[in-house]
Amino acid sequence: MENLVEIDIKNRIGHIILNRPDKLNALSREMVEQVIHSLNTLLQDDAIKAIIVSGNGKAFCAGGDIESMKNLSDSNEIVKWIDFVSGLSKKLMDMDKYVIAAVHGYAAGAGFSIALAADFIVADEDAKFALSFTNIGLIPDLGLIKLLTERVSPPIAKEWISSGKVISAQEAHSNGIINRISKGSVVDEAFEFAEFIVKGPSISNKYVKYLVNHVGELHKETAFMQENMIQTMLLQTQDHREGITAFFEKREAQFTGK
Numbered sequence: 001m002e003n004l005v006e007i008d009i010k011n012r013i014g015h016i017i018l019n020r021p022d023k024l025n026a027l028s029r030e031m032v033e034q035v036i037h038s039l040n041t042l043l044q045d046d047a048i049k050a051i052i053v054s055g056n057g058k059a060f061c062a063g064g065d066i067e068s069m070k071n072l073s074d075s076n077e078i079v080k081w082i083d084f085v086s087g088l089s090k091k092l093m094d095m096d097k098y099v100i101a102a103v104h105g106y107a108a109g110a111g112f113s114i115a116l117a118a119d120f121i122v123a124d125e126d127a128k129f130a131l132s133f134t135n136i137g138l139i140p141d142l143g144l145i146k147l148l149t150e151r152v153s154p155p156i157a158k159e160w161i162s163s164g165k166v167i168s169a170q171e172a173h174s175n176g177i178i179n180r181i182s183k184g185s186v187v188d189e190a191f192e193f194a195e196f197i198v199k200g201p202s203i204s205n206k207y208v209k210y211l212v213n214h215v216g217e218l219h220k221e222t223a224f225m226q227e228n229m230i231q232t233m234l235l236q237t238q239d240h241r242e243g244i245t246a247f248f249e250k251r252e253a254q255f256t257g258k
Contacts, residue, residue, distance in 0.1 A: 005034040006056075007041070012198050013191060014042035014051045021057025026065040027110055029081075032088050043095050046257065050197040052190045053092075053118060054102040063109025063132065082141060085110065089117035089142040093213060096206040098197050102190035103127045103169075103178075113142035116151075119209060121178040122193050124186040129167040129177070131160050150216070151177050201239040202257040 006017040016038045018025040025031070035053075042048045055061055064085065092099050092114060101107075101118035108130035115121050115129070133140050140148070140161055149157045152175050160167065172178045182189035197205060207230045215223055234240055238258040246253035 002030065003034075004028070004031040005038050007038050009042075009048065011191065012047055012049045013194050014045070014048045015187070015191075016042070016051060016053045018053070018055040018061055021055075023065065024057065024059040024062035024106065025055040025111070026062045027085060027088070027114075028065040028067075029084065031065075032085050035088060036091055039091055039095060039099075043097060048097065049200075049202055050194040051097055051099045052102050052187065052194065053099060053114070054187050054190070055104070057105075059105035059111070060101070060103040060107045060127070061111030061114060062106055063111045086142050089113055089147075092117040093143070096209070097202070098194075098205060098209060100190050100194055102186045103129075104186045106130055108132050109140075110142050110144075113140065113144040113147070116147035116177070117143055120193065121172075122180045122182055122186055122190040123169040123172065123178045125169055125181050125183050127169045127172075127186075129169075129172055131163075131165045131167075134162055134164045148177075151175065199252070199255070201237075201243070201253075201255040203237060203239055204234055207234070 004018070004020050006019050008015040008017065016035060018031065018035070020026065020028070020031055039051065042051050098120065099118040100120045100122060101115040102122050103115055104124040104127055106128050107115045108128075109132045112129045112131065131140065131144075139145070145157070145161070148160070152160070156175075159165070167175075167177070169178065169181050173181055180189060180193055211223075211226065211230070218226065239253075239255045242255060243253045
């Protein structure tokens with residue numbers, strides 16, 4: 001099987017590299033399978049505190065593989081394909097560890113979707129985020145409509161999607177879509193960005209991710225109750241006790257995720 005994904009581990013950070021540069025890392029079935037497998041491998045490794053996703057070659061990800069899509073012959077095959085590839089966005093959003101998308105070149109179509117499905121985006125200063133769906137008579141998929149509308153107003157989302165907008169890193173940053181712009185290596189910048197995650201308490205990060213991702217679905221009283229229940233549990237963890245001890249000893253806490 002062709003190696004469409006590379007994995008590197010450094011400083012307790014797992015680095016997943018999309019490795020289909022001749023196709024600008026367009027998402028084929030095989031690539032999606034390998035990315036999900038890589039995410040599962042890193043998720044099961046307790047030593048890994050954060051995950052970075054980047055792309056080899058000239059682009060982060062040019063979207064879905066049109067060659068794969070044009071071979072879909074009936075609605076049943078199309079439904080299966082869409083459900084399958086959407087699973088990548090769901091995986092990024094639902095996994096317990098923080099994921100950082102390190103974007104250079106283009107994050108186009110579904111490539112923009114998976115960048116938004118990550119918890120954070122670090123982008124090269126020349127990166128472009130392209131909403132190219134309308135150019136081929138489609139709507140965004142892989143969760144992009146929800147993820148984009150959580151960041152910008154509905155009128156802006158409608159304009160950008162229906163006009164096939166190409167968004168610069170600077171415009172994306174000013175609209176709260178990305179966390180940091182890199183003027184050097186975007187991967188190096190992503191590793192530097194991840195430091196606060198690596199040093200932090202992974203068990204509370206897990207619940208911060210869950211609560212923030214789902215808060216829009218909850219009634220006020222339910223949101224308060226969830227916070228209270230999780231806080232009750234966290235107040236009994238070793239990480240909390242270590243944080244209190246480190247505070248009084250005036251040193252940096254050494255969290256273990258327990």
